[in-house]
Amino acid sequence: MSKPSFKLGIMGGTFNPIHQGHLVAAEFIWDKFKLEEVLFVPSGKPPHKGNNEIASPENRWMMTVLATASNEHFSVSSIEIERRGESYTRDTVLQLRQMYGEGTECFFITGADAIAEISTWHKTEDLPHLAKFIAVSRPGYKLDIKKIDPRFQKCTYLVEVPALAISSTQIRERIKKEQTIKYLVPEVVEKYIYKNNLYR
Ligand code: NAP
Numbered sequence: 001m002s003k004p005s006f007k008l009g010i011m012g013g014t015f016n017p018i019h020q021g022h023l024v025a026a027e028f029i030w031d032k033f034k035l036e037e038v039l040f041v042p043s044g045k046p047p048h049k050g051n052n053e054i055a056s057p058e059n060r061w062m063m064t065v066l067a068t069a070s071n072e073h074f075s076v077s078s079i080e081i082e083r084r085g086e087s088y089t090r091d092t093v094l095q096l097r098q099m100y101g102e103g104t105e106c107f108f109i110t111g112a113d114a115i116a117e118i119s120t121w122h123k124t125e126d127l128p129h130l131a132k133f134i135a136v137s138r139p140g141y142k143l144d145i146k147k148i149d150p151r152f153q154k155c156t157y158l159v160e161v162p163a164l165a166i167s168s169t170q171i172r173e174r175i176k177k178e179q180t181i182k183y184l185v186p187e188v189v190e191k192y193i194y195k196n197n198l199y200r
Pocket of ligand 1: 011012013014015016022025043046049087088089090109110111112113114120121122136164166167168169
């Protein structure tokens, strides 16, 4: 009988900043897909993005570590931050398969709006064979699976997460307007943002 493969969730995102919606989504998917571990991978230099309003990779990584520290099946990787240039998902998945073993079953978890654009991602030819994709959406956003790149339709799952009514954009806007962000992010992250004067 062959050994069951290790099921790794790879939570990819800019996490600018990480918030309760991301944490609830990761926990919900860990449970639903019976994953062993969810590895948060903050993007170093997100593709398709200017650098306006993006906190430094080190600050985003630190907030992600603080937010996930108390969960024993969550961990954080700095591989995209350490890699030079743009953060391409294919490179990340290949690197993680090397680190965790080639038989690892990888589930790349990210926002449905990002998955909707997957046909424009870098070097996607073999990506459907390297990982499965979990597109998490906020209430009110419906991703039509038939509208995504046909090569990804069979290996993509759509999951709606009500807690994703919270968004990083909303949090940054609230900070600018000096409105409270209490309970939208973990308390340690809230304190880190104020201490380091982020998103003002
Ligand atoms: P983004 O623009 O920051 O986010 C797009 C949407 O998805 C936003 O609504 C965002 O909400 C949500 N989102 C992002 N990450 C999420 C997560 N892990 N769980 C739940 N919702 C999430 O997207 P991005 O960070 O640029 O891209 C997402 C991931 O796709 C990253 O890992 C990125 O490296 C990868 N990607 C790869 C390529 C490529 O290989 N060429 C191209 C594009 C994206 P919040 O703002 O609230 O997080």
